[in-house]
Every structure is written in C-alpha cells, then in structure tokens.
Amino acid sequence: MGKGRIEAFSDGVIAIIITIMVLELKVPHHADIEGLLPLLPVFISYALSFVYVGIYWNNHHHMFHAVKSVNGAALWANLFFLFWLSLVPFVTSWMGENHFATWPVVCYGVVLIMCAITYTILARVLIRHHGERSLLARALGGDYKGKISLGIYATAVGVSFFYAWIGFALYVVVACIWFIPDRRIENKIGHEEGPIGG
C-alpha cells in the first residue's frame, strides 16, 4: 500500500496539534502589558511543546522518507502514536497554567514517554515490514538518541516529585538533543552508493 495518504493524514493531525495549542493562550481582557505577564509560563510551555511536536514531525518526515510502503499494522501504530501526541496540548496548558507545579510536570513527562515509546513501536513495525537489512533499519541503527531520551524523561519524572523545575529543565535538554534532525537517515540515503557498515 502506498505511503502518500498516511503521510497526508499525519501531517494534518500534527498540524492541528501544533496549532490548537496556541488557543490556550487566553487573550487578556485588559490592554496593559502587565496583562501578558501571567501568560508567560503558558507561553514558555507552548514554545517547548511547539519544539517537541516539531521534532516529531521532522523525525516522522525523515522516517517515512526512507519508507517504501505501509501495511495495516503500520497504520495502527501510527494512529497509536498520534493519540499520545494529541494529549500534548492538554498537558502543555495544564503545566503552563499551574506554573510548572509537580503533578502537571510529571504528567507532561509521562505523555512524552508514551509518545517516545509509541514512536519507537511505529519504527519497529515499519522495520519489520521492510526487513532488518532495509535502508530504514540501517538508518535507525541502535537508536541511541531514543534510548537516552527515554532515560532522561524517566529521570525527569522522578526528580519532578522533589524539584519540578529540574524536571522541566531536563525536558528542555532532550529537546535540544533532538533539535538537530535525524541525520542518520539523510546520511544513509546520501551514502547509499558507498559501502555501509552500520
């Protein structure tokens, strides 16, 4: 089955997720600049989530670039991933409105962990469909960045019970790690003609 429509649907859902978050920036009813101050934590958590959803869109884009076709399992794995991604706007505004209090920061981390796990499941399903020797499998390799991210997420969730701001800072760290798009796939595709050891 072609990959065109699963890409189009995912693009639509991710575009909506990334855009509706801004609706949580409630317009202040006063015209003073002081009216914007209470929005600052909401804005910060919006900016972080925008980067996270952007990272997922980028990696999704790169991954499907190396994909040739999809099967039914991949459709469901993709929907499962989109389900957890669709919860990001909820935890984003809960975290922002409560000024990075313990439980919202913990739940934000839990949603990020579920997104990471379901994204990995999607990658595994696609690799099983294309074969362990496929371009996709070689490009993703040991998925070190994914494993490190999961470790930091888990640490952040644990630390958040004591110092929620450290938890939040760790989410920013993971975003910085992923900010550089997944060059593994770009590189593999670029070097396809040469010898591949990975």
Added chain:
Amino acid sequence: MGKGRIEAFSDGVIAIIITIMVLELKVPHHADIEGLLPLLPVFISYALSFVYVGIYWNNHHHMFHAVKSVNGAALWANLFFLFWLSLVPFVTSWMGENHFATWPVVCYGVVLIMCAITYTILARVLIRHHGERSLLARALGGDYKGKISLGIYATAVGVSFFYAWIGFALYVVVACIWFIPDRRIENKIGHEEGPIGG
C-alpha cells in the same frame, strides 16, 4: 474524475474530527493529581472515539485504495458520511461528561449507526460506479462485519435504556472487531493475479 482531492479533503476533515475531541478535555485549574480524576470518563470516551474515527479512516483509506475514480454521487455520499462522523465529538463529550448516563450512551450509538449506514451508502455508490464485478465489489463482498456491527449497535442502543454500561461495553466490542483493518481489500489486491472465487 480523479480521487486525489476527495481523499485529501476527507483526510483533512477526519484529522480535524479526531483532534478537536481532545479540546473537550478541559484543563483542571488545580495542580493536584485528584484534579484529573473527574476527567477519567471523558478520557475513556475520548479514547474509544479516537479508535472509532481511526477505524473509519483506516477503512476509508482501504476502500479508496481500490477505487479508480469518483463521480458526483460519491462526492455527496462522502460528505453525508463526514457529516455524521463530525457529530462524534459532540456525543463523545456528552457521554463522557455525564459518566455514561442513559441518553448520552443511546445518542452515541445512534450516531455510530448513522456513520455505519452512510459509510455503507458510500461503499454502494462507489461499487455502482465501478461495476459489480470490480475489485472493490469483490473485496467488500457480503460485508458481514458491517452487518454484525449494525446488529450490535442496535442491541446496544436498546440495552442502554436499562443498563447504559452494557451498551457502552458493546461499543467497545464492535471497536475490537474492527480493530483489525479491512484485510479483504488488501488480500484481493494481493491475489489479483490468481483466481478469485469470492
């Protein structure tokens, strides 16, 4: 007429339907984990509807995969189906906010029945356009799953007047039946070269 734009439009509408449901998860104003408890029924009904809309997107995807072109009647049948699907977020949050009370569960079932009927109409219109001997017609065959689903929906609506939770459980059952994507079309396309008896 090509099928590209009807697919793109349907993808857009279904992507919006599946994503705006999450807006009904109202952010609690307290930072306690107890604040999430009242959201649990809303979350459960959101998860069920996400699966339902996902099933419809999957089946829509599969059905149009076997479609070669569309006519004016198919455009309208598709819009008619999307109209009923667009009511899913409304009944989802009515059902969740009222903790699966009788009437919301009944109305949820009625909307599911209308989605199933209009989807069947869409399938019939497409089959009439392609001919009874087309790939699409052979792939859909007797549509047993569709008929069984309609029967369970009707039972669920009736039972809901007495035990609403059983009605809800039956909706979960139908979702499980459909969770496996419509392999009939995948199989037919795969075996196109061989003899077809079906």
Added chain:
Amino acid sequence: MGKGRIEAFSDGVIAIIITIMVLELKVPHHADIEGLLPLLPVFISYALSFVYVGIYWNNHHHMFHAVKSVNGAALWANLFFLFWLSLVPFVTSWMGENHFATWPVVCYGVVLIMCAITYTILARVLIRHHGERSLLARALGGDYKGKISLGIYATAVGVSFFYAWIGFALYVVVACIWFIPDRRIENKIGHEEGPIGG
C-alpha cells in the same frame, strides 16, 4: 504555476470551516434527552451550512478540475472567497442560537451573497486566465444557476425583515438547487472529443 497547492490549501481551509461549526453545538450539562431540544435550531442551521460548504467544496473541486494553471490574481480571488466562506460558522451559530430571528437570518443571507459573488469573481479570473474559448469558460457558460441563486438570496434577505422563516426556507431552496453537483463541467470534459456548441 501549478494548481496543486492552491487546491490543497483550499481543501484545508474548507475542511476546517466545515468541521469547526460542530464546536458550536455546546454539550448540554444534563444527561436528559430534553437537554438536546434547545440545540435543535443550532443543529438545523449547522446541517444547512454543512450542505452549503459542501456545495462550495464540490463546485470548487469541479472548477479546478477544468483548470490547468493559476496566476497571482487567482490566488487572491481564491483567498477573498475563502474569507467570506470563513464567516459562515459565525452567522450559522448566531442564526441557530437566536432561533432564526430577523437580523441573524438577514446576515446569513448577506454572507451567502458575498460567497456567491466572490466565487463568481474567482471563476471570472480563472476564465480570463484560460481564455474565453477554454474548457472552463464553455463549461460554466451563462452561469444561470449562479444568477438565479443570487436572485433568491436577495429576495430572501428582503423577505426576512418581515417573515424570517420564509427567508430561511429560501436558503434551503437554493441549497436544493445546487445539491446536484455542477454537471456542466463533468459533461464538457466527458464530451470533449465530440462537437461543442455551448
């Protein structure tokens, strides 16, 4: 310039317009079936607007099917049309919430008139770009349906000041007229090989 992206953008905007209207169906806070009764006028006006936006999407689809390329003027004419179409959800819910009172019905008609005028401008811009002897120009011909619709809209707006329900009924009449998609273009394309007198 290719027409692909203007189609994709229009599909996106129209899909959002047709779907966000359902958000105006505010979920009742009680679980009784009586809670749905006050929503009936909102639901009726939603259904009418869904059909109208569906009609415009259908005709837009048909028109761009006969279009080969677009220029800068067409991009702006298209945006101008989408601007007025984006006001449909606003007048829809104003009309529904006020039970088809005079001014909301009048404004609904004014928005429909502006949609019809800007759609005609878009058609004219595309015809000027393709030439008066193009497939598109011959297919649209004298645009009788468009002119009749404008006449009925204007009548409906006038009548609404006295009997708002008659105005609303006239909007339903126009929707019925257009319900049959614009077969002129389908026919012209189908008969392209034969002689065209039109």
Added chain:
Amino acid sequence: MGKGRIEAFSDGVIAIIITIMVLELKVPHHADIEGLLPLLPVFISYALSFVYVGIYWNNHHHMFHAVKSVNGAALWANLFFLFWLSLVPFVTSWMGENHFATWPVVCYGVVLIMCAITYTILARVLIRHHGERSLLARALGGDYKGKISLGIYATAVGVSFFYAWIGFALYVVVACIWFIPDRRIENKIGHEEGPIGG
C-alpha cells in the same frame, strides 16, 4: 529531500491559523443588529490578519515554487517561521478586543516583525542550500520590499506608543504593498530562457 511534505504541512498549519481566527468572533447572545457593533474592531483586525496570513501563504507558495529540495535546516527555519505566524491569532484578538489600544497594537507589530525576520531567515537558508546563482536567489534579489516592510513595522511600533491608530494604519499600508504577489519569482521563472541580469 523532496519539498512535497513540507509544503503540505505548512499549508495545513497556515490553513488552521487563518481559520481559527474567526473563532474569536464571539457570537452575540442577542439577535439585534446592535449586537454586531462591538464586534466591528474584532472584525477589522480579523480582516487585516487574514490578508497578512494570506500574503505569507502566497509568498511561501511562490518561494517553494522556485525551490527544488529542502534540507534539515530548512525544515527548522520553516517551523520557526510558523511558530511566530501561529501567534498572529492571539495578538489579532487582543488588538481587536481592546479597540486598538497601545500595547496590543505594539505587540501585533512585534509579531509581524518576528514573522518577517523568520521568513527572511527561511529564504536565506533555502538560498544557501540552492546556491547564490540559483533561480531562487536571483528571484529574491535584494529583497527591497522585505526591508521596506521591516522599516515601516519598526516605525509603526514606535509611533504606536503615542498614536496607536497611526501604527495600525501603517500595518494596513504594508499589507497593501504586499497585496501584489511576489512577481519577481513568477517573472524569473517565465524569463528563464532569456538573459537574466538581476
């Protein structure tokens, strides 16, 4: 990497941005025409922002028309631009609801400046990817319109502290300057066969 999916994602995000702004036109609860009067400033700022987002979509469309492929940096530059564009609905409704008071008009200008700067960054990233002698680089040339716009924006922000309406009028002026789509690219593509001096 192909440009198809970055175009589709941008189309989706821009379509949502341009459409959700209309949700800020809160439906009045009375049926009198006087109920619409307080909405007039919100409507005016909506119309201006619709034109601005439309201009950006048009220019984005033209720019990617001249683009052959994208790299990871372009994906991020595009997301960075979309982030600032996604803040337009927020400042639009803040400005409209406060009847063009000083700080909202200033912030509207700041968001426009950030959109202009990030759009320029996106253009630079794409030019660096395609080379200084590419069609894109020659088409954008010295980017006089972009520089003039930035100057007017900055003036408008400064003037707004004293006369907010003049600041708003200057935003309208810039919108008029850009209303004519970026013919530089259309022309360059059209004259590709002839000698290019620019």
